[in-house]
Amino acid sequence: MPGKKMYRWQKTYKTVLHESDRAKSLPLIECAIVELERRFAELGDEPATAVELKAIFKATSTLRERLSRLKQTNLR
Numbered sequence: 001m002p003g004k005k006m007y008r009w010q011k012t013y014k015t016v017l018h019e020s021d022r023a024k025s026l027p028l029i030e031c032a033i034v035e036l037e038r039r040f041a042e043l044g045d046e047p048a049t050a051v052e053l054k055a056i057f058k059a060t061s062t063l064r065e066r067l068s069r070l071k072q073t074n075l076r
Helices: 011-018 022-042 049-076
Strands: none
Touching: 011 022, 011 049, 022 049
16 A cells, blocks of 8 residues: 655655754744745646645644744744
C-alpha cells in the first residue's frame, strides 16, 4: 500500500514542526507561509483536493499560531 501523498509545501511545514531552535523557527515559518501562499495562487490552474485544502487550512492556522507565540516570546 503506497504512503500518503506529500504535497510540495509540506516538507517545509514539517521542518517547522520539528524545529526547536527559536532563531531558526522564524525564517522557516516565513518560508512555509510563502509556500502556502504560492499554492493558494496556483489553485485556479491546479485545483486542490479536499484533503489538501483541509491540510492547507490546518497548516496555515498552526503556522500563524506559532508565529504569534514566537513574536510574543521575543517581546518579553
